[in-house]
Each structure stands twice: as structure tokens, then as C-alpha cells.
Amino acid sequence: MTAENSREFDVIVIGAGAVGENVADRVVQGGLSAVVIEAELVGGECSYWACVPSKALLRPGSALHAAQLIPGATEAITGVLDAEAALKHRDWFTNNWQDGSQVEWLESTGIELIRGRGRITGPREVQVDGLDGNSYALKAHHAVVIATGSSPTVPDVEGLSDVPFWTTRGATAAKKIPRRLAVLGGGVAGVELAQAFARLGSMVTLIARSRLLGSYPEEAAALVLAGLRADGVAVHLHTDVEKVEKDDDGSLTITFDGSTVSADELLVASGRHPALANLGLENVGLAADDGKLTLTTDVSGLVDGPASDGTSGYWLYAVGDAAGKALLTHQGKYAARAAGDAIVARAKGKLHGTPKPWSPWAQTANQHAVPSVVFTDPEVASVGPSLEQALLDGKNVTGVELPINVSGSQLYSPDYKGWAQIVVDEDRRVILGATFAGPGVAELLHAATIAIVGEVPLDRLWHAVPAFPTMSEVWLRLLEKYGL
Secondary structure, three states: OOOEEEEEEEEEEEOOEHHHHHHHHHHHHOOOOEEEEEOOOOEHHHHHOOHHHHHHHHHHHHHHHHHHOOOOOHHHOOOOOOHHHHHHHHHHHOHHHOOHHHHHHHHHHOOEEEEEEEEEEEOOEEEEEEOOOOEEEEEEEEEEEEOOOEEEOOOOOEOHHHOOOEOHHHHHOOOOOOOEEEEEOOOHHHHHHHHHHHHOOOEEEEEOOOOOOOOOOHHHHHHHHHHHHHOOOEEEOOOOEEEEEEOOOOOEEEEEOOEEEEEOEEEEOOOEEEOOOOOOHHHHOOOOEOOEOOOOEOOOOEEOOHHHOOOOOOOEEEOHHHHOOOOOHHHHHHHHHHHHHHHHHHHOOOOOOOOOOOOOOOOOHHHHOOOEEEOOOOEEEEEOOOHHHHHHOOOOEEEEEEEOOOHHHHHHOOOOOOEEEEEEEOOOOEEEEEEEEEOOHHHHHHHHHHHHHOOOEHHHHOOOOOOOOOOOHHHHHHHHHHOO
16 A cells, blocks of 8 residues: 545445445435445446346347237247347446446535445444555544445355356356356346346256245246246256366366256356455454344444444444345335435434334335346236235235236237236235236336335225226236225
């Protein structure tokens, strides 16, 4: 290091992904000063290695397949996907992994950026090893916010640590389409990328330890499974990988259930965990339990524990994936907005203690209405608990399920296959959860989210008439089947 600089800010944010950007933006809008610390690209995982590039890789295949299903358009389809063009579009969508525009936005809002790695050294104190060779000793007047996102979870498989493999970063940033791709993991990232690469020309094998999309209803997962197999993906469920080996020609051999498969690339998509390593949390009394560090926060993102035990006030926050709750970009940004506003309110003496549910400073939706979409073909869109989850939670609920078979779906495709479920809280006569599966169902999700967050009574929801002919007609069919 060539120099050490001491700086003070109202708020220090460690991590300049979408979540960190939103926290900083809210506190600056509230009249406080903020600095964000980032060692990689400003904009974070979602912009460059997750949501954005993965959807760019999926979209060409889903658009082509939709056209192939419509009489009149089917006859016009004469070619296959151009993988090189799809990769170039992905590059454009990620701004070629350049963060200049994101940095310009920070500057325009008055948020300062320090490129480097931050480590908490004490209450409201952060040391930064700058990428410019300098060291920065930062002091926060009000808050330090951990917005470091999440890291891939790599399973303990014999030989895996000795061979090259992709995590989602490697897959979404791929420069060419491998001839053979093996995917370990049947969660959202695994199924999305398996289908994307299959449609772009890879021979794909997916291996999952349990069933596909285990957190979603089985009926929805079954439609995705059929879609993958229709695209030529070899799917092995309830299967443990025993060993991974590198062959003499550079390819990999994956052994499972006494069988083997060869691959030119291996994608490990076995989930993610909060990225909390090397942040200095032990310096404020937050040590790992059995080697695993997790943070507990209140509904505003305030970290519970020694860091906020009253000796140094309420100052440490964790938001987004780092908080370990809803590991989704949109929920992380929502949490960031609430946390940023809570920091400002506490700084100005307008908030004391725990905020009330559904107030501007509370992340209440993270407990009740977390929307998520699996962008496969068919899609799965879900918010709130499934029927099975609600029953396990001891709720007095009724499930209403039916195939999606309305004029809007038939207009989408003459052979449309879909499924829908709503979970009704019988004590309050409101919708508690909803799941839709089928092509194009993602656009049904926000209506369900509004109904849940707004606690709209079913008798009032009955008066929300869906336009004809749209996919939203499924709402009418669900309410009719319930008995309205």
C-alpha cells in the first residue's frame, strides 16, 4: 500500500451490486452521504453473471419455440438458432462486462465509489484495501451495510475440486457453446441453463439429488421436466454424483448410480449461500457457528447480535442475499429500499425500535409475498406458499388447482399445456399463495402478488374482470372452481 486515507461518511455500503446501489441511493435521497465499496463490477452479479445474461441466453429459444407452435408462423420457420448471434446479444445485454454506465449513475446521484475490498474493523469502522494500491480507513456516522450478495455452494463430490468446472458465472459468460454439457443441480439455475444450452446446440445431461424444482409444486415441476426432455435434455433425478474425473483429451467423466457421462463442460448449480467471508464480522462479535456464518436481522435489515447490543448503537445492516432470506434480486432491492429508508429515519430520530409491518421501513413482503419466476419454457411463476407449504405451516387453507385452458392460452398455442393453483386462507377469505406453470405465465404473477399483499377479499377479487381473450382468464376459472 502506498498511502492510507481516513474518510468519514454517514453510511458505508460494502458491495455495489443492485442491492448496494439501492441502499446508497435511498440514504442519499434522504439527505445522508454514502460510499459504496466494490472489488468487482459495479452492478453486481445480476447485471453481469446471473439474471441478465441467463435470460438473454434463454430468450432466443423461447421465442423460436413459441413461433414454431403457431399455425402460419410454423410454416415460416426454416432455420435453427444462431448460437453465435445469441452470444453476441448476451454480450450487448451485459454491456460487454463494462460498468462505465453504472459508475456514471453513482456519480450522478452523489454516491462515492471506492474500488477495493472492505473489512469491518470495529463498530462503524471499515478498512478498505483499494485496488488503486491505497488503504482507506472509513468511519460511518450512522450505518454500515453488508450487501455482498451470495456465493455458489459447491458439493462435496470426489474429484470435483481437482477438475475445471463452471459455476453460473462460467455458464452465463461462456464464449462458445460446448458440444456436451453436464449440469449438477435441479434448482432454478440448473434447469434454466440446461434448457438454454440445449436449445443453443449442446447435448445436455442434468443430474439432481432430488426432484426437479423442489420448492415448487410437483405439478409445475412436471411440466418443466417434460419441457427439458422435449429439448433433448437427459434428466436424472434422485441421483447422487459419485465422482468426477478429467480425461486425457480434456473432457470430464461424471460417475453416478454406476453409470457415466462424458462432458466438455461441467456446470455446478447446487445453490448459493450468503457471501460473508473475510468481512471482519468477528471483530464486532459475529463469529461463525460450527464453521457457518449467518446473520439474523429485523424487518428493517438491522443485524441482531453483539454489533447492535446497545454498546455502540444500532449501526450494522445486512440486505439482499447477504441477509440469507429471499435470494432474489428484486427482493434484495426491495429490502435495500426499506433498509435505506430505515437508516435515514433512525438518523433523523423518526424511527425507534422495530418498525411496524408493512411500514416504509419494514421488509414485510419477505415473509408473505415473495414472487419468483423460473424462466424455462414452460415458465413457472409463484408467490406465497404452495398448498403443501401452507399445510405444513398449520394454516387453515384450501387449494384450488386446474389446467390452464382458456381462450388466451389457446391463442398462445393450440396445444397449450399449463397448470394453476391458488391457496386460500379460509380464516380471512384471502389468497395466501399462487403458482402458475406454462408458457408466458410470468405476466400473471404480479396480479397474484398484489392480491396477497393487499389482502384482497375473494368476494372483492371476483369483481376484477379479466380481459378477453387473455391468459388472465384463468383467474376467473380459479374463482369459479372455488365456488364464487
